[in-house]
Amino acid sequence: MEDFSFSRELRLLTPSHYSRIFNEPARAATPFFTLLAKRNDQTNPRLGLTVAKKRVKKACQRNRIKRLARESFRLNQHKLDNIDIVLMVKSGIDEQSNDELTKQLNKLWRKINERCKPGAPKPPPFKKRPNKSAKSNKQA
């Protein structure tokens, strides 16, 4: 019998946990989510949520998204290795249905797990935003 609980051991609790992951993480994304991840020295995966007020205005919608993410993580935790994941959210997510978001999350768990495997290639250096001059060069 597998354990599907979601106790405090499976969460990121302090700001220092978060800032460790923001430093050179593995990444995976869909139109409405971005996952950042890193291997940890625990025996289980851990999840942290970041739903900014800027992206989702209403407290009620923020709660809904967090619940969906936790529920999905809870059911999929045994498919994951010992990695720390931070889930971020993009604008417009509050207009999506529960079904759609759950589908995207299921894909993402698999993706991020593969990218964190020890043999996986290192991610490119973290760029804040695409370079404007590079873009215009491409057009020319």
Add this chain to the structure above:
RNA sequence: CGAGUCAGCCGAGAUAAUCGCUGCCUGCAACGAAAAUGCGCAGGGGGAGGAAAGUCCGGGCUCCACAGGGCAGGGUGCCAGCUAACGGCUGGGGGGCGCGAGCCUACGACAAGUGCAGCAGAGAGGAGACCGCCAACUUCGGUUGGUAAGGGUGAAAGGGUGCGGUAAGAGCGCACCGGGCCACUGGUAACAGUUGGUUGCAAGGUAAACUCCACCCGGAGCAAGACCAAAUAGGGUUCCUUAUGGCGUGGCCCACGUUGGAACCGGGUAGGUUGCUUGAGCCAUAGAGCGAUUUAUGGCCUAGACGAAUGAUUAUCCACGACAGAACCCGGCUUAUUGGCUGACUCACCAA
């Protein structure tokens, strides 16, 4: 039955199953010398709102400031009451809207003073002669004077209607209507009055213009504040060691780099604990009051998180599920919103 007015209630739809979250209580095993505490597991019983929202007001609470009073600044503004307090509520008055039940109302003072009113217009406030009307004079073009009834301008032009009166007119006189002032009566008061007297009517608008009058307000906010307190940086006191010294690099000298050790003290970052839910509390009954509200007795404990808890899946039923999530706590206001229920009342039609 139709149209409408007011007041109140409910509202994560309900039930069941499985998995899951949270803090409270109980129990179990384990770490440990032991206890407390912390971690783990099992069971029990709790777990968002009428607006939790906006932060527009008012308090409690906390810290800072403070003898007392005033100025400045801000707020409120018909009267009376309720309240911890209020810009809220209740009752009453004035004004406006509606056939009506009812609804709306920043509603003190411009006769304390100062300002403002562009353009237009003759004149914009204790005024005024552009056209007109009337009289006199006239070179027949006009000039002088009188006149606020009519025209015209403007948002606004200094009581209204009628009769008398007059050269033409005019509160110039009179009647009625309206207004002002003083009594009287009713009312706690605002205010009201088919009440009496007096006054020809003179001082219009604007205070969400300055201002005056009356009353109120110290400042910041739980990210307030209190306690514990690593690592590392840094401070103070005492003692010890000593500057041809100690430590590091180095086999050693030379050389180069560095300036000490111990104890105690307070300040305090990360982090943790607390503030944190029993309160101007809710329910019932009885009394006071038109009512807001209040008094007495009895009963009840109803979220307290902190990367932040109520969800997911399945089945059945229906009104087919809106607005929306506590973060120190209350009293209001305002705004968002699906549908349903209850009570009181008004109008229209029909019947009796």
Add this chain to the structure above:
RNA sequence: GGAGAGAUGGCAGAGUGGUCGAAUGCACCGGUCUUGAAAACCGGCAGGGGUUUGUAGCCCCUCUAGGGUUCAAAUCCCUAUCUCUCCA
């Protein structure tokens, strides 16, 4: 959670209650200059609706939105919406 500031044309940004649809700059359009362009100079457009067969002209509305005060509101007063800043 609490405290505060703001919203004006395509963009930035002034604006004492009155001749304000609203200075100024950028942008845009036209012209002068040039072989052509840039710069400079001159002029213009500033949003929507109505009137008109159409244009010009004229009229109405519009300074985030909705009310109110005033003869008159971008400006004063309420209410809402949105944006931004600060506080551990």
